[in-house]
Amino acid sequence: MKMRHGPLRMLPYARPYWKVILAVFLSMMLYSVGVNGRAYLIKPFLEEVIIPAEGLRSIQGLKPNDIDELRKSYSPEQEQRDRERLTALLRKRLLVLIGVALAVVALIPLANFVKEYASFYVVHRMLRDLQCDLCDRFLAMPLSYHNRARKGEILSRLNSDVSKASQSFKLVFGDLAQEPLTLLVGVGAMFYLSWQLTLMIGLALPPLVLLVVRFGRKIRKKSRKRQEKVGAQVSSMIQMFSGIKVVKAFRTEEAESQRFRSLSQSLFQREMKVARTHSLSRSVTELFNNLTYIVFLGVGVYAILNEMLGLTLPVLVAFLGLATTLYRPIKNLSKAYNEVSDAMGGLERVCEVLDLEPDIRDRPDARTLDEIREGIRFENVSFSYDGNQLVLKNIDLTIRKGETVALVGRTGVGKTTLTDLIPRFYDPTEGRILIDGVDLRDYSRDSLLGHIAVVTQEPFLFDTTIEENIRYGRPDATDEEVREAARAAYIHDAIMALPEGYKTRVGDRGARLSGGERQRVTVARAILKNPSILILDEATSSLDAESEKWVKLAVSNLMKGRTTVVIAHRLSTIQNADRIVVLEDGRVSMMGSHEELLHQGGLYRELCELQLRPEDLSPAPREKAEGER
Ligand SMILES: Nc1ncnc2c1ncn2[C@@H]1O[C@H](COP(=O)(O)OP(=O)(O)OP(=O)(O)O)[C@@H](O)[C@H]1O
Ligand SMILES: [Mg+2]
Incomplete structure (x- = not known):
């Protein structure tokens, strides 16, 4: 011993x-x-x-x-x-x-x-x-x-x-x-x-x-x-x-x-x-x-x-x-x-x-996830970090292929936690999550993660060049593909304006870039990976109007044509979503479109009134948002 x-x-x-x-x-x-x-x-x-x-x-x-x-x-x-x-x-x-x-x-x-x-x-x-x-x-x-x-x-x-x-x-x-x-x-x-x-x-x-x-x-x-x-x-x-x-x-x-x-x-x-x-x-x-x-x-x-x-x-x-x-x-x-x-x-x-037990291993007969045909389904999912207190309780949720689902809820309600279950950062304590009817645990992790890109709440960059940071999404990408992704993320011009362009080192955690630039670099990274499932945890940090606009544009480019779960803090994101899911006390309390939910009142309206600017709550906001683009 x-x-x-x-x-x-x-x-x-x-x-x-x-x-x-x-x-x-x-x-x-x-x-x-x-x-x-x-x-x-x-x-x-x-x-x-x-x-x-x-x-x-x-x-x-x-x-x-x-x-x-x-x-x-x-x-x-x-x-x-x-x-x-x-x-x-x-x-x-x-x-x-x-x-x-x-x-x-x-x-x-x-x-x-x-x-x-x-x-x-x-x-x-x-x-x-x-x-x-x-x-x-x-x-x-x-x-x-x-x-x-x-x-x-x-x-x-x-x-x-x-x-x-x-x-x-x-x-x-x-x-x-x-x-x-x-x-x-x-x-x-x-x-x-x-x-x-x-x-x-x-x-x-x-x-x-x-x-x-x-x-x-x-x-x-x-x-x-x-x-x-x-x-x-x-x-x-x-x-x-x-x-x-x-x-x-x-x-x-x-x-x-x-x-x-x-x-x-x-x-x-x-x-x-x-x-x-x-x-x-x-x-x-x-x-x-x-x-x-x-x-x-x-x-x-x-x-x-x-x-x-x-x-x-x-x-x-x-x-x-x-x-x-x-x-x-x-x-x-x-x-x-x-x-x-x-x-x-x-x-x-x-x-x-x-002696440490490594990460959740693949099952010996793990399947390969080639393509997503139907979508993601949460079946009675509960989750607890400490095995004691449930952060998520009996979540039932279907996200169809190509759909954008926005998660909203008070801070600390478990939005990030819920999305973390999809790439299997954690496994559900109870219930299961399925892609095309197959439990996530039955897929090999490589093939599962190959289809998912995660943009985290706090943009994280490594202390290396911008180019390397973007390429992190797909190491074998060509220079042209990297630039293409940067253009789609509306960051290309800003990068070119830097003295060393794509070769500029971003400093520890990207300290040499502005908050908005950092976010767009992480968006470019996700675009380059070209995932079929996108998990987007919108940054809560507020940016100035100009920066905000570019990030918004970058994000909407990123979301195009993907199955997206977005934790939304911006009204424009919420409005562009096909469906909005309101989390309350670890459960799904409301579901529907912006207008429907606004109409129903309750937490959703309260959140909108609290978090969003009053003019965003005015009627027919969808058109306004589209006008912005
Ligand atoms: N790694 C962790 N270990 C233990 N508890 C955690 C961990 N991460 C989050 N929690 C707890 O789980 C709950 C949900 O956290 P989560 O980060 O999912 O909230 P959120 O809805 O994303 O909040 P926000 O809008 O502020 O990002 C919180 O009460 C938090 O304290
Ligand atoms: Mg969060």
Whole structure:
């Protein structure tokens, strides 16, 4: 169960790179042989060269001094000859040993280069793959998820958490693999030198491991909390800067700055908590290591003095040399373990994303919607966002092919919600919606959405060129088609008047365009898509008369010949509709033409009187509207 959010979840991301990973491990193996070999070499140097050379200095080393007779017959010439022969022999041995030492030393940087470079490759490929995967997951999540999720939270998971998590890859293909290898080879060599001393090290190990694991657990918990704070901070930044105009207008810079400061402060405190545990852990293991070293030195010297354990000077020196070499892997290993624990905080949050249930999937036998023949029908549709309160109640509504239906109602009554059900941004809580008698859920989403264009209440543009924004409706459209759509949306001339024309970047959310221009660009986008079903949520923001006129013209071009559901705020749109549906308290309360409904009075008349200019309520408005066109 625990592994669900553990490092094993990352295995599939490593699998494609197994060959490189193999190279990493091979070079790690060579590296450990090199590092330990370097320490071990002191033994042959001592045994084969240094100690015999020391002996050579004293006559006693050469003369068989215990037998007087021999001593007399051992002439100075003979002694000189022996001395020279031995010196030559030692020189030869030294050369060989130096050669071996050089080879060992050359091996280390070579292996090091390969393992570092190759592991960097693996780690970053995995990071890239994981990030793309997470992005796909988020994109696949239904709208209801994104309505709830904070954008900063998503961003920080995509960014900070993934890079935190990828530190664990770095360690797995770095210290976490290298150091145990080095330890293994080192301990093997030590075992070969003196198994008794090595077994003693074995005794010191369990408490150390226990210590490291305990610290690691603490760090993991604390790092998770810290990552949550990072999410909160990014969220706050996004809020602040996407609402920068409001911030400026209300002069709340100071308050925003304070809020940010306090978030940063609490992030800092979290960071410090993690850092404290890290340092504490490092210091304690360091103390532990140093103590063990001293204990071994003591035991070794004592053993030599008392001629125990078969210890000799070269063996002890090499053993301690190896032990010092091992000090670094032990330290690194416990550090790496802590860092991995730290990274686990991020990894857990990443795994949570991998666990997200994606958007409503197509049924295996989903149909393709080729063409709309009859129209759309809502059958007893109820909908609730939270599973509690019904926003829509028992809606029955038929929209025939080619018909324009205008939805009106008080703000918050559920107009946008109702239209959101058609492209299946949400599925009905009860009842069903049919196109040509087939439940929407039986169509493949691709084919369904291929027929629908949605113009949202707030025009949204991406921070790219105008051309790209229009082409968003149909990426394969030609330049000429894009221009054609822009003309139909009455935005072409305005675009051409810009210094860079269609290549003008619109800024974040289209900030560089006026409200009316923005709306017409989104209309052009929908025109280019050429959908058979159009869902139009008229912007409630009021435009000046001139702008309003162009938007109106653009919209009427867009609606031509399509099955349209329009959430109408403009009288002209309402009047052009074939049918008007009045929503009240989540239900359809009235239906009919403008005149009929006006005649019936009730909410419709009230709305018209409230929202529309008095002159619009004068008789025969239809003609007036047409005169305007
Ligand atoms: N994503 C959401 N999650 C939860 N509740 C929501 C969500 N979107 C809207 N609501 C609620 O559902 C109700 C209907 O909202 P909806 O946006 O459909 O109203 P509307 O008729 O389009 O209003 P307006 O004319 O102001 O655009 C409102 O009470 C709103 O608070
Ligand atoms: Mg709305």
